[in-house]
Amino acid sequence: RAITSNPCTCIVLLIRLKFNPALLLQKGYPMATHTIVTIVGSLRKESFSLKVANALARLAPASLKLDVTTLESVSFFNQDLEGAPPADWLAFREKLQKSNGVLFVTPEYNRSIPGVLKNAIDVGSRPYGKSSFLGKPIGIVGNAPGALGGVNAVKHLQNILPGIAGPILGQPEIYLNGVGDAFDDKGQLTKEAVQKVLQQYIDAFSAFIEKQNG
Numbered sequence: 001r002a003i004t005s006n007p008c009t010c011i012v013l014l015i016r017l018k019f020n021p022a023l024l025l026q027k028g029y030p031m032a033t034h035t036i037v038t039i040v041g042s043l044r045k046e047s048f049s050l051k052v053a054n055a056l057a058r059l060a061p062a063s064l065k066l067d068v069t070t071l072e073s074v075s076f077f078n079q080d081l082e083g084a085p086p087a088d089w090l091a092f093r094e095k096l097q098k099s100n101g102v103l104f105v106t107p108e109y110n111r112s113i114p115g116v117l118k119n120a121i122d123v124g125s126r127p128y129g130k131s132s133f134l135g136k137p138i139g140i141v142g143n144a145p146g147a148l149g150g151v152n153a154v155k156h157l158q159n160i161l162p163g164i165a166g167p168i169l170g171q172p173e174i175y176l177n178g179v180g181d182a183f184d185d186k187g188q189l190t191k192e193a194v195q196k197v198l199q200q201y202i203d204a205f206s207a208f209i210e211k212q213n214g
Contacts, residue, residue: 034100034209036139038066041106041117041153046187048179052143052198053105055189059199061206066103069095077122089123096124096132101209102165103139108153118160125164133165137212139205140168142175149175169208174201 038057042049050070057066073088081089096102106113125131140157142150154175161168174197182191189195 033063033065034213035065035067035098036060036101036103036209037096037099038068038103038105039117039120040068040070041104041114043070043072043114043116047107048143048145048183049105049107051183051187051189052141052176052179053103054187055183055195056103056105056141056198056202058189059195060202064202064206064209067095067099071116071120074116074120074123077119077126079126082127092120093124093132096136099136100213101137101139102133103141103205104157105141105143106150106153106157108142108144108148108150111152112156113153113160121160121164131164133161136166137209138165138168139201139208140174141201143179144175144177145180147177149177151175167212169205172201172204 038053040047040050040053044050050068053066053068057068060066074092075086075088077089104117106117109115121133124133138161140154142154144150154173158168176194176197178191179194182189182194184190189198
């Protein structure tokens with residue numbers, strides 16, 4: 001079923017929950033804390049993607065620790081440097097390798113993902129055959145102030161990541177639109193409909209992470 005924030009927007013959340021972390025707690029199973037590298041696909045200081053990522057970190061259940069990661073420190077990929085990789089490449093790769101999963105939060109630029117995000121994927125996926133994303137469960141959150149919610153960026157990530165990353169959460173998919181008025185001047189989420197959708201998504205993602213890391 002599709003869940004929308006209001007009848008006039010295109011926030012899409014197709015949800016099929018089979019694994020519920022709360023049920024595990026009720027049955028007495030201990031819950032591990034899983035670290036999720038949460039990659040923000042925009043460099044803008046006040047970007048909606050950063051605000052969405054921070055909101056998800058606050059809404060995440062205790063079993064998830066979202067490490068919100070911006071990309072201004074990841075230098076351009078250049079294959080000439082692979083013999084002696086820059087320190088920032090090594091640090092980014094190590095962060096990915098130590099994580100239990102990766103969550104992309106991205107806007108859409110010109111019907112695709114931002115260049116800074118593609119560069120980070122290139123850095124993280126090298127050297128050939130040793131991708132730091134390999135085996136890591138993946139979540140993707142598209143967002144936009146407009147009507148389409150970054151759907152093209154999400155679809156491009158779904159095309160790019162197979163082969164260099166782990167399984168991608170297929171249900172739910174989230175294209176978060178109408179985020180232009182979702183936050184106050186301190187970056188706090190104030191739009192109830194958006195909060196509801198994000199809560200549903202992070203709960204489903206948490207269940208997915210538990211399953212993949214079980």
